Amino acid sequence: xxxxxxxxxxxxxxxxxxxxxxxxxxxxxxxxxxxxxxxxxxxxxxxxxxxxxxxxxxxxxxxxxxxxxxxxxxxxxxxxxxxxxxxxxxxxxxx
Numbered sequence: 001x002x003x004x005x006x007x008x009x010x011x012x013x014x015x016x017x018x019x020x021x022x023x024x025x026x027x028x029x030x031x032x033x034x035x036x037x038x039x040x041x042x043x044x045x046x047x048x049x050x051x052x053x054x055x056x057x058x059x060x061x062x063x064x065x066x067x068x069x070x071x072x073x074x075x076x077x078x079x080x081x082x083x084x085x086x087x088x089x090x091x092x093x094x095x
Contacts, residue, residue, distance in 0.1 A: 004076030005031035008045055010060050013067030023061035033057070042089075045070075052094070 009027040012019045018026040028035060028045060036058050038044060046052055047070065051059035062068050072088055080086030 002030070002074045002076050002081075003078060005029065006075065007073045008060075008070060009073070010047065010062065010068050010070050013069060019060075019062065019068055021061040021063060025060065028058065028060060046094075047091075048094075 007027050007029045010019045011017065011026075020026075028043075034057060035043060036055070044055075044058060046055050046059040047062050047068075048059070049062060049064050051061075074081055078086070
């Protein structure tokens with residue numbers, strides 16, 4: 001994935017700046033945050049108004065009815081990022 005670090009950041013679609021929420025957190029960063037790593041070495045991110053129970057460290061708050069988008073930045077990406085052997089997973093709606 002990345003030799004240096006990565007950052008997953010969410011932005012407000014109206015203002016096009018970092019999303020402003022009560023959580024006061026707009027990014028998950030591999031070099032700064034204490035994140036939960038899956039058994040296979042991957043990460044699962046959660047986006048929504050409330051964190052899934054037990055997944056608070058991997059959650060970014062969104063505002064109901066307000067648009068947002070996510071940007072995954074790779075600093076020092078590995079070869080798989082360029083040759084297509086690695087790519088981030090798709091968003092999956094959870095209920």
